Amino acid sequence: MPHGDFHPVLFIIVAVWVLACGVGVVALRNIVHSAMAMVACFLGVAAAYVLLDAGLLAIIQILVYVGAISVVVLFAIMLTEQQRTGRGFYFNRQSIVALPLAVATFVLVTVVLVTAKMPPVSSHAHNVSLAGIASGLFNAYVFPFELVSIVLLSAMVGAIVLARKEID
């Protein structure tokens, strides 16, 4: 099995997995179940990165999304959860309009993508190597790299300031 080839069967399995878990996130009533579906969906996206021959992205996806963001989301659920029942509690009034809108957007974008004249694409994935990513991050992309680290630091400090308890 050479790297970068397109495997229809593996792709279909991953796609069905990702979409089923994604629908689970937006459709399940219990928000903890939604969070678990979100974790499964992130794992499916990591599998899609592996199919794209982007192993580093898959590892970072698992580390950041499955490892870190999911835990933060679960903490937020623990700190805020309320238990109630009834459809009106989970979905707002515009949810009836939202479903056809989302489906129409999907159909529109897909039709445009399939009929568009794209620049020549290969049927074989050319992935940038790990060394290429490293040298890119510290040469061409060094300014966004530093900028993003400042954003991350200020977000960390801001989250602590926002979420701490007021001391009277």
Added chain:
Amino acid sequence: MNPVDWYLTLATALFCVGAYGVLARRNVVLIVMSLELMLNAVNLALAAFADFMPGAAGRGTFFVLFIITLAAAEVTVGLAIIVANYRNRRSVQADEFSEMKG
């Protein structure tokens, strides 16, 4: 269809699922989770472009790395705001936050 089209179709579908969640759900934490789904869909599209377009020269990979970092920052600040708001209002229902409504 090219292989890249299949990946883009999957990314579009995931993006629309996330958009439906943002539009239709009331819980703010769930809206943030749906936003994460949309960001994942965009990342998937960028990774597909980076790998299948020879002219892209792998630039999409850098975009994905920066988007993941910014998504982590966004989710921490967003959830901190939600928790702080919950302390004041005892609610996480998006349509109950209406003080700024004219």
